[in-house]
Amino acid sequence: MALIPVTTACNQRCLFCSAHGRGDSAALPGVLRQITRQAAAGAGGVILSGGETTFSAHLRRIVAFARAKGLKVELQTNALTSCYPRAAARFAALGVAMFNVNFPSHQGPVNDRITGTKDTLPLRAAGVRNLLAAGAVVRLTHIISTLNFRQLPAFVRYAAENFPGVKYIQFSYLKGMGLAMENAWLLPEYKLVSPYLVKALAFCARAGVEAVVDHIPPCFLGRFHGRHIDFIKVADGRDTALSRAEKKHLPACRTCVLRDRCFGPRVEHAAMLKGALLARPVKKLRSGGSKPHGI
Structure with a gap:
């Protein structure tokens, strides 16, 4: 789905802000034109981004416009x-299909450092x-960095x-976008993160918590390779053009x-993690990487 910025205002100063320096225009006419183009192209939905989306004075109108065009709306927010x-x-009550909440840490000091x-x-x-109490569908996005892995x-x-x-x-x-390029120390090596991420995915499996992973190759996910978003997209026949553009074998x-x-x-990881292990070829598939439900 296309990502459409609806405001540049924000109440956080994240160390890895991907919108920093992007030069987006969040003017209403342009936002509506982008939504119209996505609908005409047959897109099933759009992602509204910021800044902090709930600061947009036109949010209600934008969501209603997108829904009238037959598009599902995912709203990025820090909650x-x-x-x-x-x-x-x-x-x-806006009718958003899903709230995508950036939740960087469950530890107060780490949360504060990451978000400024x-x-x-x-x-x-x-x-x-x-x-959740209001009946919204909520997804948590946990961005992996050296501060929390x-x-x-x-x-x-x-x-x-x-x-x-x-x-x-x-x-x-x-x-490696926006402020993350200036704070490259935030990007940990894949091999360091892998054991912690595999343990987290194993806990999700035991606890019945649905989980997916992106932007680290599935060869670092052990038996949970099937939880990688690219695996899911390929299996569902979804558009993978963006993934193919951002990544390289x-x-x-x-x-x-x-x-x-x-x-x-x-x-960009290849440039930011020079000398690091970026691929760990898998010779034989292991069980346990089943596709999450309804994602």
Whole structure:
């Protein structure tokens, strides 16, 4: 789905902000034109992005316009504005198909360092609970960085205990975009993250928590390779053009049995992680990587 910025205003200053320096125009006429183009192209939906989307003065109109065009709307948010129950209920009533909540950490100090805020973890948690209570469909996006990867299993336990109604968790490896390019130290090596991520996925499987992964090659996911979003897209026959543009096979990928459903590491990761192991060819498939339901 196309990502359409609807505002540049934000109440966080994330160290890895992908919108930083992007130069987007969030003017209403342009937003509506992009939505119209997506509908004409036969897209099933659009992703509304920011900044913080709930700051857009035109959000209600934009969502209604997209829905009238037959598009499902995914709304990216950090959930801080939803800490007020009435605000969360108002957002839930917009008719958004899913709220994609950036939830960087379950630890207060780490949350604050990543987001450039102070004491916002309780507000974010309240926002998620309020959205769920209002009947919204919520996904948590947990961006993996050097500041949080060792706590991946603990984050899953926290999410399972505190937000049992979330649709699924997406573990998204840090992209080399925006401020992340200036803070390249935030990008950990795949091999360091792999054992923690596999443990987190194993906990998800045991706890009945749906989970998917993106932006780290599936060869680092052990038996959970089937939880990679590219595997899911290929299996469903979805458009993979963006994944193919962002990622690239390496010579080591030639002998990997995952190759036909994997597009390799992100192109910029090869530059940011020079000398690091970027591919770990799989010779034989292992069970346990079943496709998540309804994702």
